[in-house]
Amino acid sequence: MYIKPGSMLGLLGGGQLGRMFAMAAQQMGYRVTVLDPAAESPAGSIAERHLQADYLNDQALDELGSTCAAVTIEFENVPAQALRYLARRCVVSPDAESVSIAQNRIREKQFLAENGFPVGPFTVVHDGQDLPRIDVSLFPGILKSSQSGYDGKGQMRIEHADILSEALTALGNKPCVLEKRLSLAHEISVVLARDNLDQITFFPVPENHHERGILDTSIIPATLSDEIVGKARAVARQVATRLNYVGILCVEFFVLGDGQILVNEIAPRPHNSGHYSLNACVTSQFEQQVRMLCGLPHGSTKLVQEAAVMTNILGDLWKNGEPDWNSILQHPQTKLHLYGKRAAKPGRKMGHFTVLADTVEEALQQTARIRQDLQF
Missing domain, CATH: 3.30.1490.20 (ATP-grasp fold, A domain)
Structure with missing residues (x-):
């Protein structure tokens, strides 16, 4: 299966992950149709077409399936029933079964435990x-x-x-x-791409820090031993293979004090912790998503610089009005991404910035200075 540039690709969901997918697809010559119930959305505002309808609307699904060569998802809470319906008309990746497992914590935990994957x-x-x-x-x-x-x-x-x-x-x-509730030493995530020939490519593994249950920063590469990173990648590979997964998959891990790793969650899509790849890797997770969907070869995931730190920008930062983005843009090795959301709300992801550097320490120091300037 090879879907040529110029083809229309379908996307279920209009959020920021969809926006970045659409940008990557358009850069490669594809067109994008977004199906999303909202009148306005980050992805819908830049796509060639926006179908405003419920995800289970038969007429909208028929339109998507008949005009798109392939369809993917922007977030895992898209009804699996919609994916089964579309699979009769066009290529769908990831498939409904993988999504139905990842979107339900009970099924997800049972899948992991029954297949012998380490869980708490x-x-x-x-x-x-x-x-x-x-x-x-x-x-x-x-x-x-x-x-x-x-x-x-x-x-x-x-x-x-x-x-x-x-x-x-x-x-x-x-x-x-x-x-x-466990005492954690670290949290990491493995973002990988798997094609329908079982070829798998890994992105560099980030170490993640959360605030109020929301990802705050990702440090790349994770400041952990090669042994722990290798174990996490091996488990993630097995998860993807057991799911017969095609596309971009993220497996989140807890790392305990003794070095034991436990699977926390599975995300059947690009992941917030992989946003650094937009600037820090030869191929971003979103370009790789397009490649997997269209049957193209894997792109290189090599870092273009030795280290990076990605930081989420939440709506809380707008408490005194629009932030002064010069605090970020004055640093030539720092990249700003804003998601085009009209309303800033506390806890809402409005964008992110990524600092590139020669060492993790330099990237962390630069990130700290920017956070101080923006009054995080």
Whole structure:
């Protein structure tokens, strides 16, 4: 399968990941149609076409499937049913089965555990009737909704069993996963590209730091041993192969103090922690997404400089009005990306910046200066 430049590619979802996919596709000569329910969206505003409709709207899906050579997703909460429907008309990557596993925390955890992948202690909480049987060793823990949670949303910290019922109610009495809270030494992510011939290319592994459940910074390369990075890549490869996954996949890992690695989550798409690749790698994760979708060869993921630090820009920064972007742009080795969102809200990802440097220490120092100037 080879889809030539000039073809129309379809995208389910209009957020910033879709915007960066569309830009990469257009740079390579493709055209893009975005299907998204919102009247305005970061991806819809730059795509050749924007179909404003629900993801399960048959008429819109027929239009997408009949006019696009291939379709991919911008985020994992697109209904898997829509992907199954489209797969009868055109190439769809990733497939519905992979997405249905990754978009449901219960299915995701069960898939990982049943296939022998390393995960932390957890249990499934379907409803209040499950509460009396829960092992107290899981406390303190984190209760996470099985569907639609992201950036710290849809989850609550649980110190002891007495407040579990209250937390379940606060999350809508919907099925959840209760995970034991672990003492983490590091958090890392492996972003990879897999084609339909089982060829896999890895991006450099970032070390991630979160604030309020939202990714704050990614440091590249991770300041960890080659052994730990190698173990994480090996597990991620096995996850992609077991899923028979085609496209860009991110596997997030917890690293414990003894060097043990545990899979946290799977994302069937480009990932926030891979945004550094837009400037720091020969091929970005979004160009690689286009390549995998269209049956093209893998691009090189080699770093163009020795180190990089990517920092998210949240809507909180607009509390005193539009930030002074000169604080970033005055540094010639720092790249600014804004996502075209009209309304800045606390906790909302509005953009990011990436500092390139010869060492991680230099990149971190430059990042600290910019954060101070912008009053992060």
